[in-house]
Amino acid sequence: MMMKVRRYMRDSGRVLAFVFVASVIWLLFDMAALRISFNDASSLLLKERMMKERRVSRLQATTTQPMKRRFRHPVQRVHPAVTHPGRGSLSPGIVLAQVYRRGGGRQEQLMKGKSVDNQPKEGVFKTVAPRHEGGAVTPKHGAPAEKKAVNLDLTEAKKSSVVDVPNKVGLPAEGSDKIQVPPGGEKTKQLAPLLPSKKEAGAIVEKPDSKKAQDKLAKPEEARPAETTPKPVSKEKKQKEQVNGKKDVAPTKQPHKPVVEHQAGEGSKVTRKPGGVHKVLSLDVTLSPRDAKAVGQFGQAVLVGSNEDSEVRRRWDEGHFNVYLSDQIPVDRAIPDTRPEMCAGSLVHDDLPSTSVIFCFVDEVWSTLLRSVHSVLNRSPEHLLKEIILVDDFSTRDYLKEPLDKYMSQFPKVRIIRLKERQGLIRARLAGAAVAEGEVLTFLDSHVECNVGWLEPLLERVYQDRRKVPCPVIEVISDKDMSYLLVDNFQRGIFKWPLVFGWSAIPEEYIKKNNMTISDPIRCPVMAGGLFSIDKKYFYELGAYDPGLDVWGGENMEISFKIWMCGGEIEIIPCSRVGHIFRGQNPYKFPKDRQKTVERNLARVVEVWLDGYKDLFYGHGYHHLLDKKITNIGNLTEQIELRKKLKCKSFKWYLDNVYPDMVAPLVKAEGMVFNLGLRKCLTLQKSSLSFEICDLSKQGQHFNYTWMRHIRQQDLCIAPQGKGKDSSFALASCDNTKRELRWFHQSTNSVLAEHLISEFVSHHMCLEAGPQGDSVYLNPCVPTNAFQKWQFTHYHHIQ
DSSP, rough: OHHHHHHSTTHHHHHHHHHHHHHHHHHHHHHHHHHOOOOOOOOHHHHHHHHHHHHHHHHHHSSSSSSSSOOOOOOSSSSSOOTTTTOOOSSSOOOOOOSSEEEEEEHHHTTTOOOOOOOOOOOOOOOOOOEEETEEEOOHHHHHOSSSSOOOOOOOOOOOOEEEOOOOOOOTTTTOOOOOOOTTTTOOOOOOOOOOTSSTTTOOOOOTTOOHHHHHHHHHOOOOOOOOOOOOOHHHHHHHHHHHHHOOOOOSOOOOOOTTTTTTOGGGOOOOOTTTEEEEEOOOOSEEETTTTTTTTTGOOEEEGGGGGGHHHHHHHHHOOOOOHTTTSOOOOOOOSOOOOGGGOOOOTTTTOOOEEEOOOOOOOHHHHHHHHHHHHHHHOOOOOOOOEEEEEEEOOOGGHHHHHOOOOOOEEEEEEEEOOOOOOHHHHHHHHHHHSEEEEEEESSSSSTTTTTTHHHHHHHOOTTTTEEEEEEEOOOOTOOOEOOSSEEEEEEEEETEEEEEEEEEEEEEEETTTOOSEEESSOOOOOEEEEEEEEHHHHHHOTTTOOBBSSSSSHHHHHHHHHTTTTEEEEEEEEEEEEEOOSSSSSSOOOHHHHHHHHHHHHHHHHHHHHHHHHHHTOGGGGTTTTTOOOOOOHHHHHHHHTTTTOHHHHHHHHTTTTTTOSSEEEEEEEETTTTEEEEEEEEEEEEEEEEEEEEEEGGGETTTTTTTETTEEEEEEESSGGOOOOOOOOOOOOOOOEEEEOOSSTTTTTTTOSSSSSSSOEEEOTTTTTOEEEEOOOOOGGGGGGGGEEOOOOOO
């Protein structure tokens, strides 16, 4: 046997044996090196990812319907999913239509012709809810739950501050300085809900009036140790983070300092490479495992039964939405990632500017205010979130005072500013902006839920051009069942006369002409006003908001016209998504009459920005605003001078270049004025009116019927003198404030639509042509009298 081995080892056999032994030794060294390599940062991430995937597998084994892909919006189904308690665990594995996966089509097309039904079904929901006593929220609303909320700021030791702001808010001196779930639907870590149910693991439900609950309010318990694990990231992303100096923090047992993915605060010594880029971060920082059974989890609709309807109705007026249901939903519930799929791979710059997020509120519902704040804390990169500023516009509810201060003291990034008297939304925002320290101001309403990856796409647009003002896609949180609803991707903000804001689909031909994809920024003629980001210095260069505007209303029109006409751009960013509760009406009172306040604000905007198109506004039922004795819109000198200083373009330029599909004729009708009885046209000759055979070449026969209801030729208007057949007509200088110059014509579908009815004369008196064609006079209106019927050559009709 040994002889055979020796013979084999000779010549070529010896070489093969050497190669085999060398390969075994090399493999052993390689395995040792691989084991050692797990000690570096990159390999640790890979190791933790492997551990995480094992947990995902175990989790999937316990769910009845494991999810194949990351969950998407429930409204992508024909009917939104509904939370039904007592029927087992709520599985995030919802069968969802693939919406926004291909470019060029609308949501309905992508859903193969099926329209989205947003109306909830009837259902029953029972849960333990906090009770109010005498309209005030019990201490439980103000006390943190036993699981203390996570402190996202790992670098700053400052505490939440409460600042009193004087009655008059001054502007700073010149020059001062809008959740991706891993495959398999894994439940990511979550902050403990403020209002836990009895079924929640580890939660303790206290009676609202118990002494222990009150003690919690004064001395919150220590937070549980953090158990978060890094989100799965690509190899390229890990390499980029290492190059930029980012390090994933290992789990720690220290309270108030949970693991935060992609943290880069001031103390982390992050070295940013100018011009470097990375993929948009998908963050949802939480403290404890998310309870899939929680009410409204994953943005699901929750329906209450008939036995709870009375409680829903009783509390509806607190916020003009389902407050009873909102208080049962976790303050940091998960919501579906509704971004177009390509957004997760979008690149943004490493050195984006920081932002101050400003919430202004007055008597906001506790649970929705907290949910708004938590959504920003949980889903915003820590190094980009400079601060959250809560501006309390003189709220009257007790839970928004000391309980709110104590709750927010957990979060060093949160500051509370309290106004000493009611100022309104506009001046409250100015107050928040005046103390903001971030490079970018981000304004949000106080009843929203920011989605995954919402912030970086907004800041990226400002980074690219400081004159860009980006807005997130505003999605809908149902006011009835609190479900999170998807909206059409190709939507933009517009206005219709008389300056009424609305949403409009982008014309299909525009989408095709510009080869738009579902993730491209959308030029927006008018922003909604509640949610947007703007470079702070640019905000003040534009003059901020017109400080002469009162409370609320018209400020979105004012800043939109100002931005566009003075060199900026407003865009809607489809990769930034924020849910918003749209309420039927404002739940708070205006210091003055609401309608008069809004009308006055709009009149200020019109006088400063609309140039020769202002009559379109006044002509839509706002003639009364022209009477300065009744409506004082304030001094406009400063705003007019600001427009000149900024060298802003005309409103006609705005219509031609920003909103070309807006129909804005300067007059309602024009051309010759034909009398059906005489079969002749009205003529102005030597300051008197007569009739001639119609001739387009004669300028004396050309009249305009204006939005101010004038029969006008150049600067002269027809005015009656006296009444009846003895009345005469004179030509007077046109004056929009004089009622005697106004005539009703084709304002209704009545039998008098073709008549010219004097607005100034009481009882219906109409302009009538004399049978000889030599005079005109006023007579009582007769529907069948052809001599009282007039027609202009051309009429302009707008929606």
